[in-house]
Amino acid sequence: MPATLFLPAVLAKLADAKEIPVSGTTVGELVADAAARFPELAPRLRDTDGNPYAYVTFYLNDEDIRFNGGFSATVNDGDELTVVPAIAGG
Amino acid sequence: MSAATLLSETSATADALPDLSPEEILRYSRHVIIPDVGLTGQKKLKAARVLLIGAGGLGSPLGLYLAAAGVGHIGLVDFDVVDLTNLQRQLLHGTKDVGRTKLDSARDRIRDVNPHVELTTYETALTSENALKIIKDYDIVIDGTDNFPTRYLVNDACVLLGKPNVYGSIYRFEGQASVFSTENGPCYRCLYPSPPPPGLVPSCAEGGVLGVLPGLVGTIQATEAIKLILGIGEPLIGRLLLVDALDTKFRTVKLRKNPACPSCGTRDITQLIDYQEFCGVPQAAAAEQKAGELPEITPRELAERLKLGTVDLIDVREPHEWEIARIDGARLIPLATVADRLHELDRTRDIVLQCKGGVRSAKALRTLQAAGFTRVLNLVGGITRYSDDVDPTIPKY
Numbered sequence: 001m002p003a004t005l006f007l008p009a010v011l012a013k014l015a016d017a018k019e020i021p022v023s024g025t026t027v028g029e030l031v032a033d034a035a036a037r038f039p040e041l042a043p044r045l046r047d048t049d050g051n052p053y054a055y056v057t058f059y060l061n062d063e064d065i066r067f068n069g070g071f072s073a074t075v076n077d078g079d080e081l082t083v084v085p086a087i088a089g090g
Numbered sequence: 091m092s093a094a095t096l097l098s099e100t101s102a103t104a105d106a107l108p109d110l111s112p113e114e115i116l117r118y119s120r121h122v123i124i125p126d127v128g129l130t131g132q133k134k135l136k137a138a139r140v141l142l143i144g145a146g147g148l149g150s151p152l153g154l155y156l157a158a159a160g161v162g163h164i165g166l167v168d169f170d171v172v173d174l175t176n177l178q179r180q181l182l183h184g185t186k187d188v189g190r191t192k193l194d195s196a197r198d199r200i201r202d203v204n205p206h207v208e209l210t211t212y213e214t215a216l217t218s219e220n221a222l223k224i225i226k227d228y229d230i231v232i233d234g235t236d237n238f239p240t241r242y243l244v245n246d247a248c249v250l251l252g253k254p255n256v257y258g259s260i261y262r263f264e265g266q267a268s269v270f271s272t273e274n275g276p277c278y279r280c281l282y283p284s285p286p287p288p289g290l291v292p293s294c295a296e297g298g299v300l301g302v303l304p305g306l307v308g309t310i311q312a313t314e315a316i317k318l319i320l321g322i323g324e325p326l327i328g329r330l331l332l333v334d335a336l337d338t339k340f341r342t343v344k345l346r347k348n349p350a351c352p353s354c355g356t357r358d359i360t361q362l363i364d365y366q367e368f369c370g371v372p373q374a375a376a377a378e379q380k381a382g383e384l385p386e387i388t389p390r391e392l393a394e395r396l397k398l399g400t401v402d403l404i405d406v407r408e409p410h411e412w413e414i415a416r417i418d419g420a421r422l423i424p425l426a427t428v429a430d431r432l433h434e435l436d437r438t439r440d441i442v443l444q445c446k447g448g449v450r451s452a453k454a455l456r457t458l459q460a461a462g463f464t465r466v467l468n469l470v471g472g473i474t475r476y477s478d479d480v481d482p483t484i485p486k487y
Contacts, residue, residue: 008264009336010297018337054284055291059343067346082343084332086282087261089294090148090236090304 006082014041028071055086107133136162141228145192147304148234150182155312167212179301218362221247238285239365245278258311263336265307275327280348288374387467389476444469
């Protein structure tokens, strides 16, 4: 399934784009697709075992994937996956 | 939960509300003529007690707007001193305040904005020892802190005490805001169960922040706090607002309360913990110590060695920082490229690594050591201390 991965500015520089076209049937596959194409981005999206971090939240459209199966969450054509890493500045 | 439901939790009941003087009614006239606020709403604001944690970037618009709006009692927690680099965004403080405590500066400014505000200041870091004692006296807490340990501390304290936590956080051009820790809403740990390892996420001091961004996000936090006090509108409970100032995009995503959350779900966290340890700060320091003492050189020693030409100076900062300031004789090899450019270095000479403050150059030094370099030294305090100790014409940033 074609989908779009949206990156915050802090990660976008590792992929030279804020929006990346990605493909896969699950969120994990979308992330793996982006990770394979942008090796510097890869460790910022998931750990070495391919699992999500507790401090990087993914939203499939507007829903937190952790409540829909995590990286196993099913992706539909045209879905938007947004990465929201923790920031602490104030 | 609607704001109306929260009303009874955060404000005094209607018959116990304080009176407003004719001067106050005039001062707040643009509020009281809004039917949704009215005289009763303005009295609720006067009765409210709001605690701001941090008098910096987010705390500045928060302090100014909440005071102007007539919030009757504002508590302010901060232990910092006004620095010249704060003034690009921290509007509570002015040039004349550089060197004063932020609380002294904030007190003067807030009193000028609205002398009716009762201000309580806490010149301390918020800690596991003092947080519950300070927070318990307030209706609403606003998180304007700048580090992960304090954010988790504020969260857990608010959950334990049942206080709404108006959250905001910023980095460069982007920000987040939400309202946590209401009776049935999610908390900060539902969003981020655990923090990133120390050093992974740069602070505003390390990575920078657009000066108006805390203005945007802090003003949103102030708006949420006022809505909670008035019991109007739809607060950011169960929603996370994402602000992108560069593309001028605002969007909200759904936040859910995590039934397994140890803070607000299972309530396994029954008392405040050591948040420095929870965030891995002492562990990271111990690991650094275990890696061995860093061979170091002071700025004055470096200046002598540069004159003699007996050392190669490698600047591992970013090109945009090199544009701001550099030490004569240095060569730029940004940290991220060091591992790929080792062949450019002469391992038969002494190599000094330098960055802004000494942290990134320490990482570069470890990379060189791992690659077998033995004649490597870290410039203590980086270019900042070099400017202080050797050449004040080099700008600090």
